[in-house]
Amino acid sequence: MTITELSIKRPSLIIVLFTVLILLGLFSFRQLNYELLPKISPPVIVIVTAYPGASPDEVETSVTKILEDAVSGQDQVSTVNATSSENLSIVVVEFEQSANIDFALQDAQRRINQVLAKLPDGVDPPTLMKIALDEIPILRIGATSKLPSNEFRTFLNDFVKPKLAQVKGVAQINFIGGDEREIKILLNEEKLRSFNLPISTVATIIKASNLDFPAGSIRDKDGQFVVRVAGKFSNIDDLRNLVLIRNFNGSDILLSDVADVVDGTKEFYQQSRINGIPSVGIQIQKQSDANAVEVADKSKQTLKELEKQYANIGLKFEIAQDGSIFTINAADAVKEDLAIAVMLVALVMLLFLHSFRNSLIVLVAIPSSLISTFIAIYAFGFTLNLMTLLALSLVVGILVDDSIVVLENIHHHLEKGEEKRVAALKGRNEIGFAALSITMVDVAVFLPLALVTGIVGNILRQFALVVVVSTLMSLVVSFTITPMLASRFSKIEKMSTKTLLGKFVNWFERSFKRLTEDYIVLLNWGLRHKKTVFLITSLLMVGSLSLVPLRFIGTEFMTVADRGEFSVIVEFPTSTNIEETNLRSLEIEKKLYEIPEVERVIGSAGISSEGFIGQGTNNLTSIDVTLVPKDKRTRSTDEVSEEIRQMFQKLPGVKARVNPIGIFGSANQTPIQLSVSGADLDSVRFAAETLADIIKTIPGTADVRLSSEQGKREISVKVDRKLMASYGLSLAEVAQTLRIAFTGDNSTKFRDGRNEFEIRILMDDVSRNRTSSLEELIFITKSNKPVRLKQFAKLEYTIGPSKLTRLDRSNALYVYSQAIGRPTGSIAEDINKKIAETRFPEGTSFKYMGDVKMQGESFSSMFLALAAAIIFVYLIMVALYDNWLYPFIVLFSIPVAMVGALLALAMTMKALSIFSMLGVVMLVGLVAKNAILLVDRANQMNLEQGVSIRESLLEAGRSRLRPILMTTLTMIMGMFPIALSQSDGSEWKSGLAWAIIGGLTSSLLLTLVLVPVVYETMDSIKQKLIRLFHRRKPKVQEEAT
Secondary structure, eight states, X not given: OOHHHHHHHOHHHHHHHHHHHHHHHHHHHHHOOBOSSOOOOOSEEEEEEEOTTOOHHHHIIIIIHHHHHHHHTSTTXXXXXXXXXXXXXXXXXXXXXXXXXXXXHHHXXXXXXXXGGGSOTTXXXXXXXXXXXXXXXXXXXXXXXXXXXXXXXXXXXXXXXXXXXXXXXXXXXXXXXXXXXXXXXXXXXXXXXXXTOOHHHHHHHHHHTXXXXXXXXXXXXXEEEEEEEEOSOOSHHHHHXXXXXXXXXXXXXXXXXXXXXXXXXXXXXXEEEXXXXXXXXXXXXXXXXXXXXXXXXXXXXXXXXXXXXXXXXXXXXXXXXXXXXXXXXXXXXXXXXXXXHHHHHHHXXXXXXXXXXXXXXXXXXXXXXXXHHHHHHHHTTOOBOHHHXXXXXXXXXXHHHHHHHHHHXXXXXXXXXXXXXXXXXXXXXXXXXXXXXXXXXXXXXXXXXXXXXXXXXXXXXXXXXXXHHHHHHHHHHHHTHHHHHHHHXXXXXXXXXXXXXXXXXXXXXXXXXXXXXXXHHHHHHHHHOHHHHHHHHHHHHHHHHTTTTTTSSOBOSSOOOOOSEEEEEEEOOTTOOHHHHHHHHHHHHHHHHTSTTEXXXXXXXXXXXXXXXXXXXXXXXEEEEEEOOGGGOSSOHHHHHHHXXXXXXXXXXXXXXXXXXXXXXXXXXXXXXXXXXXSOHHHHHHHHHHHHHHHHTSTTEEEEEESSOOEEEEEEEEEOHHHHHHTTOOHHHHHHHHHHHHTXXXXXXXXXXXXXXXXXXXXXXXXXXXXXXXXXXXXXXXXXXXXXXXXXEEEEEEEEEXXXXXXXXXXXXXXXXXXXXXXXXHXXXXXXXXXXXXXXXXXXXXXXXXXXXXXXXXXXXXXXXXXXXXXXXXXXXXHHHTOSSHHHHHTTHHHHHHHHHHHHHHHTXXXXXXXXXXXXXXXXXXXXXXXXXXXXXXXXXXXXXXXXXXXXXXXXXXXXXXXXXXXXXXXXXXXXXXXXXXXXXXXXXXXXXXXXXXXXXXXXXXXHHHHHHHHHHHHHHHHHHHHHHHHHHHHHHHHHO
């Protein structure tokens, strides 16, 4: 007994089975987390090392190169990027996609531990981390209150942070800006000199006097007691009265005699504001497996409760950025697309089947398959994200294909007067092989996408597997529920010509009959004029394929969505201090807030938000701008961004760049990135500057810049090593003293209750801001006599680099550019042409990074998936039909789909991106279905009933036109809501939808003629080869006798 017979004879079993599946599916749905994209963990390790007070050159020589050499020897290392800036070294190690990143992280840690001894004193321990794109902050908040600024930061740390940390799913909470309490010991250089007291000695005494030390234990008759030396400073007076040395006259020299001890705040290096109001920025990161929307909602609820609880201090929280809003909007938009697609598919069903009853039988396949698919989504550990929801939306047209084909054939038997159960069984059995072929073709197309590696593989894998599971479920539905329902409820509808609906149905049937007759005439003509058909098809193919090289269709990695958010990076001259940066930034923020479309402006002076690792720099400001919702403004994000670029061109001494917020929720690095590397730094700089000038001439580029443009004024201390050694001093001791004097030593803490605050030892503001203090610094010689820095060192004033970059252990500079109004791939092609025409210094090389690099990698993967899909489709049909010729005929339907896909992209001005490429790959399975239906019917007529080839093809066209039109139109209608959507995230999906719509349309128009023509042509060639073989065979036999 087949599964269809079982379904017809025992319907209760099938009802129970699918009821269980639907209940499990609904349960699984409620357990799923929301995310914008699937979890993406690129094989990248970042090593961050702080070296306070060091110049970029010193950081590179003493830290970066050592760490770079240590990790470059790891297995499967692809690229090593290193950046050395003031006080900071960042080494980014990129591995091959097949690398185990957890093992690589452990190996990197082991290698770095081995070279720690080579790092200079004063370097903080290197911090290693993996890049996880789902750990970008989901909430950015601005906090304000009536408390004094230094108390407010402590309040947030003591009372707000613990509450937020208790929210389920919160991983980390970071603060930006605000005043932090700090005990400052401001040393007076002149007073120190009067007592011949070195700075290093003062620092050593303070640290040695601020200790809690366990001394052991005492046991007596009352029990055991722990003995502890309580030497921590408990108040500011303890510090002030600390004895440093005894004077020659016997009096004590106290710390207060040579320094001011101030209970104050740290020098601010970052300042946060919302709409011009100073605030403390709070960033909330979720755990990698947490529900982004749920974490954001619960965090916001906690903030409201805290506002009520601490209303007496005026505690207020302003949500500056909420990543969950875009996530939920994008998800809701896909759900709306899904609902509209179902309604449009229902209308197509009603149009062709003329019966609400028959239409409902087909539409049952949609919820049965979709809801059951949630079980697999939950079991695989997937989430409800843009890709899984997009898969469910796109698959609506596919889900009804099998049921349409089966029900249409059942309907055909009912028209012959057969009993319902007999018609249902016969109809399914006759078409079952074609339905199986259609489904297996879809599976063959989407499985290779699940095997794609890299960042594209992470994005597409969940999409592909959801489509495969739901498609297989639809096949099960077409073999069970559809014939079961048809055997009981399907019937031939007799429409009365007196009703409006009856008149419309009769008109439609007459029109469809004329269409069928016209198609048969066209098919007859095509079969008689095969060369003309092949010529027309070839011309269309060549013309459509030429649209890409002729630039009618651009290329890009991923279309930038209009999220209504962007980041403005403002760069002042390198000599600008943080106070001036802060004041000038405030003026700029006010100007931005005056733009009508701007809803919120978040300023962070002293920090750059570019990429995933923001860097602090005195002369930089990051301003995050949020626009009003898309439906409340007439201008796009790009148009507002361009106005801001024009505004900055009028501001003297200010450079600015506008970076859109990317798909991962952070300010994008520029899409155009080129590295220029070589052994000679001067040659590299000249080549990079030449390349930047070239890029500025390319249409569509903006904000062109080098990774390091301006030099920074430096005072270089040139030590006479012989003289220094004669005084018994070491270079390390000299460097440490300079660092304490001008940067400060914060290695000891001051305890106040449960909290500890840093004690920073450094020279006072007057001493630190004059060069004479540097020359007069005191050191103690081996003979215990004072000596000044100027006695063994000279000061040189130079211009040093603001940042040094390296690529694979070679000197490198990066050239960055935004892409405005043109796809990145088209811009890159123009750049390549200009590079080929320009002479660059020998020994310099160029390499694309960023979007262009990812585009190349992803397109290679997609083309490989496309080729694999075609091969798998062919092999599956060979296995199913046990024939090598007929599956080859089906493949001819694929190229003609490219005609419509490329034309649709060109007409709608969509670029060829990974999403539109996904649509092209999907077409392989979608268009092959129509050819399978034609070839399968022609084979039945010719091989089983003995009808001639031409008559078989004409009958196949006549009988299969209706199911082909139905399946194609349902898929096209299912795509239209996605193609026309203007909702959040629609820019990513629309190219895919238009490619499918265009490809299905051209395939429908051309396949119906081309496939029969190819079929008859191949059969003619086959017959000629058979006759030729039979002619030769007798001759061979005669010669043998």
